[in-house]
Amino acid sequence: MATRRDALKFGMFGGAVALAGTNAGAALAGVPASGSDDSSTTTTTASLLAPANMPVPYAATFRRPPELIPYSTGRDPDGQPFAKYSLSQKLGQAQIARGLSTTIAGYNGTFPGPTIRVPQGMRTEVRISNRLPAKGLLYTDTFNTVTHLHGSASLPQYDGYANDRTAPGKVKNYHYPNWQAARTLWYHDHNHMLTAQGVYSGLAAFYPLSDLHEQAQLPQGEFDVPIVVSDVMLNADGSLGYNDNDHAGLWGDIIMVNGVPWPTMKVKPRIYRFRFLVGSITRSYRFALSTGDPFYVVGTDAGMTPKVQAVSSWRQGTAERYEVLIDFRRYKPGQAVELRNLSNKNNVNFANTGKVMKFQVVADSPSPAGSRSLSSIPSTLDVGEPPSKATGGLDTMKLTPDMAVAKRILRVRREHGEWTINGETWADVEKSNFTRLFGNPQRNQVEQWTIVNESGGWFHPVHIHLVDGKIIARNTNGGKPFAWENGPKDVFYAGENESITVLMQFDTGKQEGGRYMVHCHNLVHEDHDMMVQFSVGDLRINDPIRSDPPILETQPEGFYASTYKAAYPAGT
Numbered sequence: 001m002a003t004r005r006d007a008l009k010f011g012m013f014g015g016a017v018a019l020a021g022t023n024a025g026a027a028l029a030g031v032p033a034s035g036s037d038d039s040s041t042t043t044t045t046a047s048l049l050a051p052a053n054m055p056v057p058y059a060a061t062f063r064r065p066p067e068l069i070p071y072s073t074g075r076d077p078d079g080q081p082f083a084k085y086s087l088s089q090k091l092g093q094a095q096i097a098r099g100l101s102t103t104i105a106g107y108n109g110t111f112p113g114p115t116i117r118v119p120q121g122m123r124t125e126v127r128i129s130n131r132l133p134a135k136g137l138l139y140t141d142t143f144n145t146v147t148h149l150h151g152s153a154s155l156p157q158y159d160g161y162a163n164d165r166t167a168p169g170k171v172k173n174y175h176y177p178n179w180q181a182a183r184t185l186w187y188h189d190h191n192h193m194l195t196a197q198g199v200y201s202g203l204a205a206f207y208p209l210s211d212l213h214e215q216a217q218l219p220q221g222e223f224d225v226p227i228v229v230s231d232v233m234l235n236a237d238g239s240l241g242y243n244d245n246d247h248a249g250l251w252g253d254i255i256m257v258n259g260v261p262w263p264t265m266k267v268k269p270r271i272y273r274f275r276f277l278v279g280s281i282t283r284s285y286r287f288a289l290s291t292g293d294p295f296y297v298v299g300t301d302a303g304m305t306p307k308v309q310a311v312s313s314w315r316q317g318t319a320e321r322y323e324v325l326i327d328f329r330r331y332k333p334g335q336a337v338e339l340r341n342l343s344n345k346n347n348v349n350f351a352n353t354g355k356v357m358k359f360q361v362v363a364d365s366p367s368p369a370g371s372r373s374l375s376s377i378p379s380t381l382d383v384g385e386p387p388s389k390a391t392g393g394l395d396t397m398k399l400t401p402d403m404a405v406a407k408r409i410l411r412v413r414r415e416h417g418e419w420t421i422n423g424e425t426w427a428d429v430e431k432s433n434f435t436r437l438f439g440n441p442q443r444n445q446v447e448q449w450t451i452v453n454e455s456g457g458w459f460h461p462v463h464i465h466l467v468d469g470k471i472i473a474r475n476t477n478g479g480k481p482f483a484w485e486n487g488p489k490d491v492f493y494a495g496e497n498e499s500i501t502v503l504m505q506f507d508t509g510k511q512e513g514g515r516y517m518v519h520c521h522n523l524v525h526e527d528h529d530m531m532v533q534f535s536v537g538d539l540r541i542n543d544p545i546r547s548d549p550p551i552l553e554t555q556p557e558g559f560y561a562s563t564y565k566a567a568y569p570a571g572t
Helices: 002-011 195-201 212-217 426-431 523-527
Strands: 072-075 081-094 102-107 123-130 147-150 170-176 183-189 204-210 224-232 254-257 263-267 271-278 285-289 295-300 303-311 313-316 321-327 336-341 355-361 404-415 418-421 446-453 460-464 469-474 491-494 499-505 514-520 531-536
Touching (some): 183 271, 204 271, 212 303, 254 355, 446 460
Antiparallel strands (some): 123 170, 271 321, 285 313, 404 418, 514 531
């Protein structure tokens, strides 16, 4: 394993992609230089595009990802509804730079991949075929993939365990229960040591889960808008550039929304709901409107917030999701409003990374069937009873410290060039034949975990698979969660020298437990090698971490190319 790690460290930049040139003026204060754990600076890279090819802010048209429809629906022997989907991971072409094409690796060859919308209680099978080339776009290793449905209470063998790889030419069927409350899920690559390159290449997409409470209280259809914000750097020929700054992270100089650089979206004078997902592999954001008007937070990673909170801005790290309302009724047709990025510590900021997208207000008009806006901003939301109440599930936001049967601490820091949790890495898990555990809570038990960032000037968005958590304390902000964090979460932003205390119930619904991962969602940190695991229930050596091995692809391409539907016309 050490040999392979060294090969990846020094070999993944060669051949397939050239490094972009340095921009010392954009050096990141607080990011350690090579091999250091201090707060000295390092140089970073920017795109090598000619000025004529560099995308121009607000010149492109906003688009929504296409939606995927199942190729089969019905009811299983238990009488439960099911839907079957199919996807092909393959190369595609994106138009990011002006006059040039960029080769990406995406689900069905697009970035973002197709959105899969699922109602609560609908079991799904997602058949994922790896039709990628033998070698990666950004590395010379085999283009294996692992798919993780982020935020889902999946069985371990379908959770996207980092070593459960599907090789090119093979296919795996993932099964998802979808019993949880409504939330913004997303699916992405999770191939260990190469997750950052996989997601950066384009392997990411939305998977919104709905329920009756969410449908009745929040905007739907045209007024429910998925927004994945990411950044990229490009070589002179338009190909993807990549530099992780000695495993510190990658900061691109082009900001994209749903794969489009700095787009303009036409909006009606209505209340819109935006599902913000940070799909960057490193960069964090602080979103704000150019008018200074508020956003209204109605949802966090794992569902609706009991109380709606008005904020002028919020910070959001990789993989976090925030659902917010923007009230465009206050603006007149013809008025433009910019969505800006005020940034945070630990970012490299280039000329236009303070811009995200522009909203252009247009006259009101009839909406597609199924669309619904709101007549006013709500102050509270009814999240309903826990979907797993019958099996002992509790409301995450009603957990209290006295319910916790154990308290654990995760200390995140960099040691000897590797990113660690409590001094350990995924290499330690691999060496133990995948038996080494951070903890082993029992089903439905409540535990209190505290994430302590001991890595100086860095920040870490820590993701805990399987469960939802309630932040009860921070050593900043007067000891309280930030205003935008008062909803159920599965990614916890551990800022510079911050600690966060979280309550979680290890609720698996009707399913058994098993092994799940905890890692930093700065994907460069995850790959090198900030990831450990826990087990719900006592670990049994034969507990599955994968389903049957991925099988050879035997069906023609057309079988897997499920029908697309465009959610709404481009530009809406």
